[in-house]
Structures are given as C-alpha cells and as structure tokens.
Amino acid sequence: MRSIYATILLSVMMAVSLMAQAVSSGNKLTLRQQSIAQIAFYTGKGDLENLKPALASGLDNGMAVNEIREVLIHAYAYCGFPRSLRALQTFIAVLDKRKAQGIEDVTGKDASPVNDSRSRYERGRDILAEISGVPADAPKPAYAEFAPVIEQFLKEHLFADLFERDVLTYAERELATVSVIAALGESVEPMLHSHISICRKLGMTKEQLDQVLFMAKNNAAACQAKDVFPKGDKLPESPNFNGEAWLKAFVTKADSMDCTAGNVTFAAGVRNSWHSHPGGQILLCTSGEGRYQERGKPVQALHPGDVVKIAPNVVHWHGATPDSEFTHIAIGPQQAKGGAVWLKPVTDEEYNDK
Numbered sequence: 218m219r220s221i222y223a224t225i226l227l228s229v230m231m232a233v234s235l236m237a238q239a240v241s242s243g244n245k246l247t248l249r250q251q252s253i254a255q256i257a258f259y260t261g262k263g264d265l266e267n268l269k270p271a272l273a274s275g276l277d278n279g280m281a282v283n284e285i286r287e288v289l290i291h292a293y294a295y296c297g298f299p300r301s302l303r304a305l306q307t308f309i310a311v312l313d314k315r316k317a318q319g320i321e322d323v324t325g326k327d328a329s330p331v332n333d334s335r336s337r338y339e340r341g342r343d344i345l346a347e348i349s350g351v352p353a354d355a356p357k358p359a360y361a362e363f364a365p366v367i368e369q370f371l372k373e374h375l376f377a378d379l380f381e382r383d384v385l386t387y388a389e390r391e392l393a394t395v396s397v398i399a400a401l402g403e404s405v406e407p408m409l410h411s412h413i414s415i416c417r418k419l420g421m422t423k424e425q426l427d428q429v430l431f432m433a434k435n436n437a438a439a440c441q442a443k444d445v446f447p448k449g450d451k452l453p454e455s456p457n458f459n460g461e462a463w464l465k466a467f468v469t470k471a472d473s474m475d476c477t478a479g480n481v482t483f484a485a486g487v488r489n490s491w492h493s494h495p496g497g498q499i500l501l502c503t504s505g506e507g508r509y510q511e512r513g514k515p516v517q518a519l520h521p522g523d524v525v526k527i528a529p530n531v532v533h534w535h536g537a538t539p540d541s542e543f544t545h546i547a548i549g550p551q552q553a554k555g556g557a558v559w560l561k562p563v564t565d566e567e568y569n570d571k
Contacts, residue, residue: 244424248278250392253385254429256288257393258436260304261296261400267436267521268304270506270541272311281325282312287384288393294375295397311540318539328382338369341376348380348387348415388419392429399433435522446480446503446546457559460487470552477549483507485543488536488568491560493529496551500525500535507543508568509535516570519543529554534563 246254252275259268275285289308293301315322333340346353361368380390391412398409413426449465452458461484468478480503483489488508500509500519507519512532519525519535527533529551537543549557 244422246425246428249275249280250389250425251432252278252280252285253288253389253392254396254432255436256285257292257396258400258433260289260292260300261397262436263296263300263303264436265303265307266542267504267506268307269311270538272308273315273538273540274506276311276315276320276322281323283325283327283384287328287382288389291379291385291390291393292397294379295394296401314540326384328384331381337373337377340381341372341374341378344376344380344387345372348391348419350418388416388421391416391419392421395426395429396433399430400437435520446544448482448544449480456562457490457492458483458487459490459562460484462487462489467546475550475552477547477552479547480544481547482542482544483537485537485541486539488563489534490562491532491534493532493558493560494527494549494556495529495554495558496549497529497531498525498527499548499550500527501546501548503544503546505543506538506541507536507545508538509533510567516568519545532560534567536563536568 252271255271256268256275259265259271272285276282285308286305289301289304292304312322331340335343342353345351357368380387385393394412395409395416398405398412416426417423447465449463452462452464463480463482465480466477467480468474468476470477491512500523502519502521502523502525504521508516509519509525510516510533511527517525518538525535525545535545
C-alpha cells in the first residue's frame with residue numbers, strides 16, 4: 218500500500234511541476250505578496266509547522282511585524298478565532314526565537330485612527346461596494362434576506378472594523394482572503410471565485426492569481442503527503458548528520474529494483490554532510506522548509522512541491538532551515554553503481570551562506 222502512495226505522490230509532484238511551468242513568466246507575485254499568501258494559507262489550514270518558516274520568510278522578505286500580525290488577525294474572519302489565535306501564538310514564538318538569535322525585526326506602523334462620522338454599517342457597505350463593484354443599493358443576496366443580522370455583521374465588522382485598518386491595503390487583504398479560503402477546500406469554492414473577482418478589480422492579474430492558486434494546491438498536496446507518509450525511525454548518531462533525522466524506507470536494495478526510496482525528515486537546523494551518489498539522486502520535497510547546495514553553487518531554498526534532480530557524482534548537501542523541520546522523499550536510482558559517498562561535514566558558514 219505504501220508503494221502505491223509513493224507512486225501517487227510522484228505523479229502529484231510531476232503534475233505540480235508542469236503546473237508551475239504553465240504559469241506565465243510575467244506579472245509574478247512579489248516576495249511580499251508570496252509571503253502574505255503563504256502565511257494566510259497555513260493559518261487557514263491550521264498547519265503551524267509550515268506556518269513557522271512562512272512567518273520567518275515574511276520577515277526576511279521585508280514585512281514588518283505589525284503587517285504579518287495583521288494578516289493573522291484578518292484571517293480569523295474566514296477561518297475562525299481558534300486558528301487565528303494559534304497562528305498569533307506561533308508568531309510570538311518565531312519572534313522570540315529570532316530575537317534570541319540577535320535578529321531585530323521591524324515593528325512597523327499600527328492602524329491609523331478612523332475619522333468618519335458615518336455609521337460602521339454605512340462605512341462597511343461603501344467599502345464593499347468600492348472593492349467589489351456591486352452598487353450599495355443592489356438587491357441583497359438570499360442569505361442577507363434570510364438572516365439580516367449576518368449581513369449587518371459582515372458590513373460593520375468585516376468591511377468596516379477590519380478593512381478600515383490601513384496596516385494592509387485592500388488588495389493585500391483580498392489576497393490573504395483568497396489564500397485562506399483556498400485552504401478551506403471545495404466546500405467554500407463559490408466564495409473563492411467571488412474574492413478572486415475582487416482581486417482582479419483591485420489590480421491583480423490573472424497570472425498572479427494563477428500563481429496564488431498554484432501555491433495553494435502545492436501546499437495542500439504537501440500537507441496531505443505529510444499525513445500519508447510515516448516519519449519512520451530516528452537514525453542512529455552519525456558523523457553524516459549534525460543532529461536528529463528520521464527515515465522510513467519504502468524501497469531498499471533488497472527489493473532488487475536498482476533504486477532506493479524513502480521518507481527523510483530533518484529536525485530544524487539539521488543537515489547531512491557533503492556527499493555524492495554514483496547513480497544520482499532525486500528529492501521530492503513534501504513539508505517544511507529546507508536548503509540544498511551543490512559544490513561551488515549558492516545555497517538553494519527548498520519548499521513543498523520542489524523537485525531536485527541531482528546528477529551522478531555531484532557533491533552536495535541538503536537539510537532543514539534553522540526554524541523548520543523539513544521532509545523529502547529521497548530516490549536513489551542506479552544503485553548498481555554504488556551507494557552514497559560521504560565527505561566532510563557542512564560548516565556553519567557554508568550552511569548560512571545564502
């Protein structure tokens with residue numbers, strides 16, 4: 218049964234790779250927009266393990282603490298208080314860890330006071346009309362006729378209390394909304410299409426929204442893969458790993474298939490030593506955030522859905538980032554040529570040379 222799951226995952230990863238190629242090379246999301254989308258998705262999904270590196274990346278990409286905090290606050294209106302509060306608690310832990318490492322993150326501005334004599338309902342009504350293009354006096358939808366109080370809450374709280382907070386732009390709030398709703402699944406798909414339309418009206422391109430949806434599908438597949446494949450057994454202490462790692466072997470040399478395949482998990486900050494494979498190696502990244510480097514080349518960031526094709530005898534290393542556990546499926550083809558050739562440990566300077 219596990220071999221069937223491995224085949225399914227490989228097919229999913231190949232399809233994801235083709236989807237990535239299908240996204241237009243122009244009008245891509247900025248690093249800030251990518252961070253907002255990733256943070257909102259993992260908050261909506263309730264995946265705190267993958268949220269940690271997304272939060273750290275957002276800070277590294279120039280987002281202020283208050284801007285990321287606002288994404289987490291905004292998310293509660295779509296995925297509920299429990300997930301929003303857990304995301305905020307996770308963010309506090311990330312900030313505390315970065316502070317202990319000597320990283321000083323920019324706090325950023327807080328929301329400006331609202332100076333408007335209109336009622337909250339009127340202000341929210343007009344904001345919704347502005348961003349959606351639907352006139353404020355248009356006929357109300359069926360849910361508003363059936364439950365008028367929910368329509369009042371929607372206008373007063375969501376589109377007044379939240380959208381009036383100018384820490385994020387309207388477009389950034391809608392980007393976060395689309396990402397949270399995408400994390401919730403097919404049951405809320407009509408709302409997803411509605412908010413995609415609002416994003417288009419606010420200036421986002423089709424190519425950018427295709428990228429948002431690709432990232433969401435990629436992340437969802439990674440979350441599912443993490444649940445499907447077992448973590449396996451902790452590897453014994455070895456000079457080839459600088460800390461804790463786990464392995465669940467799917468295919469071994471004993472299976473006489475001339476390849477190996479297994480699920481490898483690195484604890485945060487753990488990497489293997491420089492090494493090579495006579496027959497090459499393929500890495501299918503499934504969860505967390507990792508790093509990969511070939512001798513003489515820059516360190517490469519790894520995310521769920523990434524596929525790394527390592528040619529025979531290329532010296533390299535791979536592992537987790539300092540803030541995130543990292544998991545990949547490792548496939549070793551052409552085992553008849555020999556197993557891994559282990560070399561020197563990766564130094565801290567090499568590991569941090571991003």
